[in-house]
Amino acid sequence: MGDVAVIVPTMRRPASLARALASMFGQTGVSERLDAIIVVDNDPAGTAAETVARLAPESPYPLIYRHEPRPGVATARNAALAMTGAPLIAFLDDDEAASPGWLAALLQARAVTGADVVFGPITGRVPDGTGWPTPYLERFFGREGPAETGLIDHPFGCGNSLMVRATALPGAAPFDAAADQSGGEDDLLFASLRARGGRFGWAADARVEEFAPAHRATMRYALARAFAYGQGPSQTAAKAGHPWEVLRWMAIGFAQTGMWGLAAVALTLIGRPSRADLMDRTARGLGKVFWMKGFEPRFYGARELARLDRTTPVSPSTA
Incomplete structure (x- = not known):
């Protein structure tokens, strides 16, 4: 064994x-x-x-x-x-x-x-x-x-x-x-x-x-995931009962959102593909700020099942 x-x-x-x-x-x-x-x-x-x-x-x-x-x-x-x-x-x-x-x-x-x-x-x-x-x-x-x-x-x-x-x-x-x-x-x-x-x-x-399947290989999906990843440090600090650590991560998020957000806008205006990375960093910064319940994206479980039901309904022969 x-x-x-x-x-x-x-x-x-x-x-x-x-x-x-x-x-x-x-x-x-x-x-x-x-x-x-x-x-x-x-x-x-x-x-x-x-x-x-x-x-x-x-x-x-x-x-x-x-x-x-x-x-x-x-x-x-x-x-x-x-x-x-x-x-x-x-x-x-x-x-x-x-x-x-x-x-x-x-x-x-x-x-x-x-x-x-x-x-x-x-x-x-x-x-x-x-x-x-x-x-x-x-x-x-x-x-x-x-x-x-x-x-x-x-x-x-x-x-x-x-x-x-x-x-x-x-x-x-x-x-x-x-x-x-x-x-x-x-x-x-x-x-x-x-x-x-x-x-x-x-x-x-x-x-x-x-x-990555086609429905996930999009900027919309990736940025939603980046936002969720950004929530991680703030949420972890909150669950550990460290309010000052939460505030520190939120401050970092504010700074990242402002800095990378402006840079992303500039590169978007001139059509540079590298704007995707800056948009990612902006989304992660926002996640650190808006980490509370109600802002959490849903990717798995019932949400994913509902999407599958809309796009690939299960027939009796495959159930």
Whole structure:
């Protein structure tokens, strides 16, 4: 029996899920370590069951299906954790495809650094015809870090990560379900880990590709996400009960909004593609200022399900 399980949350993305799972079946150097691949289906209709059943005979590792009908990113991850007792947990999003040495590189980096959480690089991919924002969007959906494996000062997002369960994922439900609709459950998790003295690592060779779907590969979506990312520091300080820290982040946000907002307007007037990066920084600044409830964008859970219902209704044959 291996000591690591890979969790793949999904919601009504059969082709993308199949690509993610195929990349897991092709992992090298982990045959003695990989205990199971767990797919948690967050669609109330359970539409991923057919994809998992179809691909199960191709999997060199146990492929476990868990249906969690309550839509929400944190709830889905907690449900998957309940399906395994593995001491190491890796996360791969359903819109990602891992390189063959991905998991081995994460495991090696954890062994070298002793970190509680290890992250890897992501190459962002957007559909053809995205237009002038393409370079920015590829960076937005991607992730880069140090050229060498080692300890790092700050965490990244949960996708493409390896966590030590005992220290990074305490309790039966370590992800806060209050973040089910907006995301940010990993920010809260990592802030708590940092407060307990946890360490973060970087696996330079653990690369995945992330394929942004067309409805997300837009400036509107990216800036809404940037705004939500900007809310993170202020929200974390507020939850920790540090009002002066909240005020400090709000002051930083005011300054960023003014400085980068004016620069973005100037570049927009002359049609420079680099305005996208300044618009991103402006949105993050605004998020630090408007971090309160009522300003939180909704990207997951019921909101995403409603969008899918409008664009890709589920027929009885696929439910």
